[in-house]
Amino acid sequence: MAAGFAPPKLKDFILTEKLGSGTYATVYKAFRKTDSREAVAVKVVSKKSLNKSSMENLLTEIEILKTVRHPHIVQLKDFQWDSDNIYLILEWCSGGDLSRFIRSRRILPERVARRCLQQIACALQFLHERNISHLDLKPQNILLSGNVLKLADFGFAQYMSPWDEQQALRGSPLYMAPEMVCRRHYDARVDLWSVGVILFEALFGRAPFASRSFAELEEKIRSDKPVELPSGVRVPPDCRDLLLRLLERDPDARITFEEFFLHPFVDLEHMPSVDSLQTAKALVLQAVQKDQDGQRSAALSLYCSALEHFVPAIHYETDRQRKEALRQKVNQYVSRAEELKALVKSDNKISFEEAKCTRNILTEMSRNQPRLLAALELASTAVAREESGAEDSDTLDLYQQSLGEMLLALAAEPQGRRRDLLHSEVRKSSSHYVSVLCSRVHVQVSLC
Incomplete structure (x- = not known):
């Protein structure tokens, strides 16, 4: 690694390869300086890059991850800081992210997509019961540890009751709900739209509104034309029903969280578990x-x-x-x-x-x-x-x-x-x- 790009020093960890970076943070693979040499992911946030809004988001992310413990949510093991950076020490997931997993297979068989959906739904149910909305659900923020999926990157997450409304633009345009893209008031139901986009991409290899620019994406989402599933690809009736109800432009007509968790295609009763x-x-x-x-x-x-x-x-x-x-x-x-x-x-x-x-x-x-x-x-x-x-x-x-x-x-x-x-x-x-x-x-x- 070139000297100018050396990772920062952290007392109890050795930071190695860079896994990814964004506007405010860079994520590294790291090892704990103990005999166990435990592998972790370290999210390094530069204090200089933080404005008031991003600092509030970071504090909320830490607060949420400190309190949640769930097999399908990435665990925050610790957080530290020094004069330059804030460090989030996170559970290491060796399988990369769901986006890479889908791309490597082009499309996922319906049974595999269903297993992925069950795990996402299980984590969302846990969050929903605690009035937590992720607000940035996308395949890149879903990590794989073996055959277990884990929601990650809670940088935009908020404590939101079902009736709380927001207006700030959050997340990634391709996975944003129409009410968010069109800058209208939105609530927790935007997460359900994002789940629909993820399931669509898993089954068909592309997002429903894949576009070359944000303007083109916004134009497609503003259209009144119902979302259509690709012709020539057969999906079971219950899967089709769920997809179309998740990808309902009108949040009032969209499937509710309760209906989603009970939907026969999600079938949480039969998802793989210790029981x-x-x-x-x-x-x-x-x-x-x-x-x-x-x-x-x-x-x-x-x-x-x-x-x-x-x-x-x-x-x-x-x-x-x-x-x-x-x-x-x-x-x-x-x-x-x-x-x-x-x-x-x-x-x-x-x-x-x-x-x-x-x-x-x-x-x-x-x-x-x-x-x-x-x-x-x-x-x-x-x-x-x-x-x-x-x-x-x-x-x-x-x-x-x-x-x-x-x-x-x-x-x-x-x-x-x-x-x-x-x-x-x-x-x-x-x-x-x-x-x-x-x-x-x-x-x-x-x-x-």
Whole structure:
């Protein structure tokens, strides 16, 4: 390194290569001067470069990072200062940033983009609960440590209640929400727009409003034309729904934080975590018990639920030998689930005609209950789709809607012949629903 560009001296650390620099700060890789030689990142902020606003931002960044501890947020280990600089000693993330990760692969497979999104959402949920807004979310500010993502660079972050409004321009134009780019009052919801841009870039290799200049970017964002997904690239319906709701220009029409955290594509319940394996083991024990008792449909449902937690458990495991042993065990459960699926399908085929007859009688007995009639019609449509081989999300939705209505009707139905028929219809529709739900067991486990 040339003498004029030597890194500053710091008492307890040896600063080495420069990782990046901005208007106010330069980041170096460093090692602690102890036997452990712990690697850290040191953010060096020149006092001369700070004005009143940037000093306030730096103090807020330190205050926020001192108080937050989360597996998906970069940890502030310490901060120091001398006559020239302020130093933030941060957790070292060896995998670079998400921007480089996306560029190296051009686009990310949907399953990989989803894993990234889950980790970002988990960190955002933690921040949102503490009224903290990042305000500069972009792939360059999301670091990788192994296969773990961590939000970094809280230089623009603020404590903001959902109703607090700001007007200062913050962040990077390509990832800024329209209300910020157009210099209107904005609030915490700008972070949701930024998440949408990041997901769009991960899936399609470019930001939705990629432009050659800020003027061109502003013109695209000011347009009333809805954001469109690139043609020729297929994304699942729930992913498409989330993207378009995040990339809603009007913040009042944009998905809310609560809706985002509960969205089926985000699916925080099944994100890889320290609890994934224990949850999976508990479910598989129940599945084995139901299997031994001859309750095929219930066993299949529990095996599928267990697999939804085993897949993230495999993803979470870092030890190669344990990961491989776990994968082999899961493959055994997959094989049994496939056997059960075939048996349940066979049972369902035998019961198709019998169920149709029961449904016809029940329909005749329910002419005075339009909601129940509509539910029976939905069930008939779902069965017809399943018989034709359409075991997709639309078929699942039809079964789910019809079951919801039939269960409500069953709860209100007095003892008698119609109640018995309705109970039978619910039981058989539930079995069909489980069969369709579990039809993609191999797809799920291949994601390991």
